[in-house]
Amino acid sequence: MLLRYLAYTLAVIWLIHTLWPEPARAQQSPAPVSQCQAIAEATPAATFVSFAAPQATLAAATDGEVTITYLGHSTFLIETPGGTSIATDYNGWFRTAAPPTVVTMNKAHSTHYTLTPDPAIRHVLHGWGDDGEPADHDLVVGDTYIRNVTTDIRSGFEGMEPNGNSIFIFEVAGLCIGHLGHLHHELDDSHYRQIGRLDILMVPVDGGLTMGAESMSRVASRLRAALILPMHRRGPPINDFLDMFGDDYDKSFAAGPSVKISLRTLPSKPLIYVLQGV
Template sequence: MMPRIFLLIFAAIFLLHVLWPMPVHAQDVRPPVSQCQAIAQGLPDVTFASFKPPSATNAQAVAGEEVDITYIGHSTFLMETPDGVSIATDFSGWYAPPKVPDVVTMNKAHSSHYTLTPDPAIKHVLHGWGDDGKPADHDIVVGDTYIRNVTTDIRSIGGAMEPDGNSIFIFEVAGLCIGHLGHLHHELDDTDYAEIGRLDVVMVPVDGGLTMGAESMSRVVTRLRSSLILPMHRRGPPVTNFLQMFGEGFDKSFATADNVRVSLRSLPRKPLIYILQGV
């Protein structure tokens, strides 16, 4: 009798172990999969197609959905996603979006690119520099948007290069790869391009000196092979100086408003440099 009881107890314990559901948080620790990165990024003559890996998150979903991008000032844009996530780039508080964003990104080249006292109502404050002596490393999903960064060096006040002081932030949403180059001070190398991947939409500084010269910046934009180029950070030289660096392979247009709505399907077939009002 006793062996039979022990056998029944053992069987019950075994079934509980097999049938008991696994903790759901075990799936949450997996990092999101970028749809913008590809080995082909290191090949300068490759034209990149949009793709969605089977394991991609819902942050990289529907090709017909639109992202609204508004130029706020200097290098601050406000992006509003199909699910209502609002993101302000290079947020300093100097150029205030019309509402408190859900996410802000910052770079520390100058005080016009960051603030150490952001509104407490901002849920996610992403520094483009490391606060612990290590390079900034962001991989975060907010609503329908996957946000990551690639660090680059910046010039310090004395002129020397400071490692990893700037971040290029990449926003993957609605099937789009949107990049903000921040305060880019040097041309990117093959490793940078591979980490960034493709950028359908890219926001580029065009001051011609405070960040990087217009000719160097034109080479970066050409290598990124973006469909929509949004100039920003213009001080001093007219934006036409930047436009003159690009040949017949690019269309140029001055917008009649300070914003643009873009989807994967509405991207221009020919690369377009689109100057929003206020730049």
């Protein structure tokens, strides 16, 4: 009788344990997904992938405008519809009315970074690895997804330092915005795959401190952005860069340092737009 009772009790315990619902596990936020890469991969034959986005993506994009202001050298201030502000290649010299939410940096020269940023800046993103590994940024700040693709930079004695520079990519309001940083070499297919589609490209036009105008123009052409914003001009006239592009591109000089742009107002023909101050 006792054995039967014990067997019955164990069976009930086993049944309760088996059928009792497990406690809910904490749900982790899914990793951000790059729409710029996804759209580029979905339309490999597009001439200008900016305008080949699936309708679902266009419908999901906000109507808000992004404001891009040239502050100097390689520093732009990107202001998003959701109130996120980003300063590129931030060196602390070019001040904004309020500290940016995010700053990105590269280390080819001290004009592209600072080791003493304003403590009020919430996110300081180095384009180089601080732990011996390549920089790897993949974060969402407000309404903006920020990631990077590393490239090499020249170092002493004509050598190259692997992964010393980052191309930063900002995905916001349906737009894919890329900043080449202090790019020292032409990109290969793996770089282009990692970058994906770009609508807006910030490109150095110094004519040699980064790369010569011909090499840089090849990179800009391959990236197929609808709006190209020159930066980092030192020495050569801007026309040396503009002359590398034929009639497939419009060229225009802005009356001010800022441009307001949305997915719906991107130029239908690729435009090289020289903001005031460049």
